[in-house]
Amino acid sequence: MxxxxxxxxxxxxxxxxxxxxxxxxxxxxxxxxxxxxxxxxxxxxxxxxxxxxxxxxxxxxxxxxxxxxxxxxxxxxxxxxxxxxxxxxxxxxxxxxxxxxxxxxxxxxxxxxxxxxxxxxxxxxxxxxxxxxxxxxxxxxxxxxxxxxxxxxxxxxxRARNRVEGSIKVIMIVFSSIAILTTLGIILSVVFESIRFFDRISPLDFFFGTSWSPQIALRADQVGASGEFGAIPLFTGTLMVSLIAMLVAVPIGLLSAIYLSEYASRGLRSIAKPVIEVLAGIPTVVYGFFAALTVAPFIRELGATLGLEVASESALAAGLVMGVMIIPFVSSLSDDVINAVPQSLRDGSYALGATRSETIRRVIVPAALPGIVGGILLAVSRAIGETMIVVMAAGLAANLTANPLDSVTTVTVQIVTLLTGDQEFDSAKTLAAFALGLTLFLVTLTLNVIALTIVRKYREQYE
Known part of the structure; x- marks a missing residue:
């Protein structure tokens, strides 16, 4: 049964x-x-x-x-x-x-x-x-x-009401505790496995090494018996792809939010805003196919026309498509923050003779800037954690390069690679995934804390 x-x-x-x-x-x-x-x-x-x-x-x-x-x-x-x-x-x-x-x-x-x-x-x-x-x-x-x-x-x-309300309160506390304890369990599991990794590999070699080749031999006499775990190429690849994505998402998302909030008619806004937000609902694997089959070949052919050598999988292709995926995050958050600016600030600016564009530049955007910055930092966290697009469009090669036309890899891609298939969880190769995960968690946590701090610190000035 x-x-x-x-x-x-x-x-x-x-x-x-x-x-x-x-x-x-x-x-x-x-x-x-x-x-x-x-x-x-x-x-x-x-x-x-x-x-x-x-x-x-x-x-x-x-x-x-x-x-x-x-x-x-x-x-x-x-x-x-x-x-x-x-x-x-x-x-x-x-x-x-x-x-x-x-x-x-x-x-x-x-x-x-x-x-x-x-x-x-x-x-x-x-x-x-x-x-x-x-x-x-x-x-x-x-x-x-x-x-x-x-x-x-x-x-x-x-006292039925008191007993029922007390029981409901206990139930809510239990479920809240489950969510908190689950998060704590995830963090502790990653931390403990990372400690095991750093017992085998020096943190200095991990955080400052420039060669990433986590291949551990099965026999002591096999060539390459000790892998190389320098994560600098992974960090640079992650930053490069994320930077390209934000260069695409921030201007387009912010300008579209300003247009929809201040210039677009009610009818156009009711159509354009849901259409933009549809981009957030597309599966990342679809973006990956689009990057691998359309954007990457286009960049390669364009580079050949200009006499540039472009890899079949490049950071530029992954970053461009990832930027398109992140546009709704920046646009929606910025739109909500701009709409939250009190109408009295607009009216006061217009009363002093300012035009609409001057009001936007000198009143609305400065007033909404904390929320906009917070939204951008949250979008950066989303870009850093993306995996599928990078796997399909940027490749798996851990290259230490500043050229966006080269193939690179990111932290999340290597975590997937290290944990794919049957793995022995006592080897440094597999434990390296937990060290990368802990690093990624600390980075995204820091960005989220900074975003929340900025929003809370400056929001009261305009309320």
């Missing part, structure tokens, strides 16, 4: 509990005419019953599903004949257990099916069925028990 079916039944039970709890409150008060004797509105008594019928049952179901597979796997592994696991490493035992699971669920197994493996798969299927039925009974019994408890506790003097 699917878990979604049980969730749907619990939602139905909660709806029924709401109506029963509400009806119980009205009845205990002596009817509809005596509702004023209740401490809270009848709806709060219904919500109180619904919470007791649903929340404990949902928590039990979540815990059950989270630990069920581990318990079943442990029981199946403990029931295997000793001769099947004798002399096998932990990895080989894990592979055998995985084959048992695949056989039980009808998937492909990596080795031949022996009678012992088939018996273990049958046991796994039986245990799953038993645990599923037990979960349904336990969750159902808990839901009914919660409803019964709420039914018995419902009385006119019960």
């Amino acid at each position: 699917q878990a979604w079916t049980l969730i749907l039944l619990l939602l139905v039970t909660m709806a029924a509990a709401y109506h029963l709890g509400r009806k119980r409150a009205i009845t205990s008060a002596g009817g509809v005419s005596q509702i004023k004797s209740l401490h809270s509105l009848p709806a709060y008594y219904g919500f109180y019953a619904a919470l007791w019928a649903g929340i404990p049952a949902l928590l039990l179901m979540g815990l059950w599903i989270g630990f069920q597979d581990q318990i079943i796997t442990s029981l199946v592994a403990a029931s295997l004949p000793p001769e099947m696991t004798a002399g096998l490493s932990e990895g080989r035992v894990g592979l055998m257990i995985n084959d048992i699971k695949n056989l039980a669920t009808g998937n492909i197994v990596s080795a031949g099916v022996t009678p012992e493996i088939q018996a273990a798969a049958d046991q796994y299927s039986r245990l799953r069925s038993l645990f599923t039925w037990t979960m349904w009974l336990a969750v159902g019994a808990l839901a009914v028990g919660g409803l019964s408890y709420a039914w018995l506790k419902t009385e006119p003097q019960m």
Whole structure:
């Protein structure tokens, strides 16, 4: 049975509990005419019953599903004949257990099916069925028990509103904590793996080295047994592509925002603004195809016409297309900030005899500048984190160059490259991805903090 079916039944039970709890409150008060004797509105008594019928049952179901597979796997592994696991490493035992699971669920197994493996798969299927039925009974019994408890506790003097609001507050705190703890877990996992990397590679070599070749040999006598992890070519490639993108996105986005806010008619604005924002909804892989199949060949042919040597994959092609992708970020944020400038500033400028263009240059843009700068810095963070366009249009070569016509790579591209396929997470090659990720996280975090600081520091001057 699917878990979604049980969730749907619990939602139905909660709806029924709401109506029963509400009806119980009205009845205990002596009817509809005596509702004023209740401490809270009848709806709060219904919500109180619904919470007791649903929340404990949902928590039990979540815990059950989270630990069920581990318990079943442990029981199946403990029931295997000793001769099947004798002399096998932990990895080989894990592979055998995985084959048992695949056989039980009808998937492909990596080795031949022996009678012992088939018996273990049958046991796994039986245990799953038993645990599923037990979960349904336990969750159902808990839901009914919660409803019964709420039914018995419902009385006119019960502070249903306080209890419901307190429960909702606890639920919101829990979900907020989940989001915060998830972020903290991501940060700590990256930090710990980066520490392991810097135990093997010197931070000075990583941050100031000029050669990037993270190839670790499989044998000690193999050529290139120690890779080179100088990340300077990655940083320069990232900055070059991002700079080209911002040179495209900032002027076009800012000028389009000024035009739509100050010059365009209401009808034109209602059409042009959604059209510009459509660019933000196009998948980055589509931009990558456009850069690789259209922009890069055009730049190469144009360079050949001018006598310039242009690589088949260049930073210029990736930067131009990335800039087009980022235009909506700059345009929308700038447009919102410009529209937030008080109309009184415009009226005062016009009253002093300033023209519309002078008002824009000397009043509106300076007033909106903190928000505009904040939006631009957020767009820079978006450009630094882009991957797909760079993979398809700029290449994978870690070249230390200042020529935008050459092929370059970025930090995000190398993270993808290092973690593609089956990897050994004890090697410096794979751990380098976490060091790059930590560096990228610190850079984008710094840009976001600067953007928020600028907006908060100067916004009050114009409010």
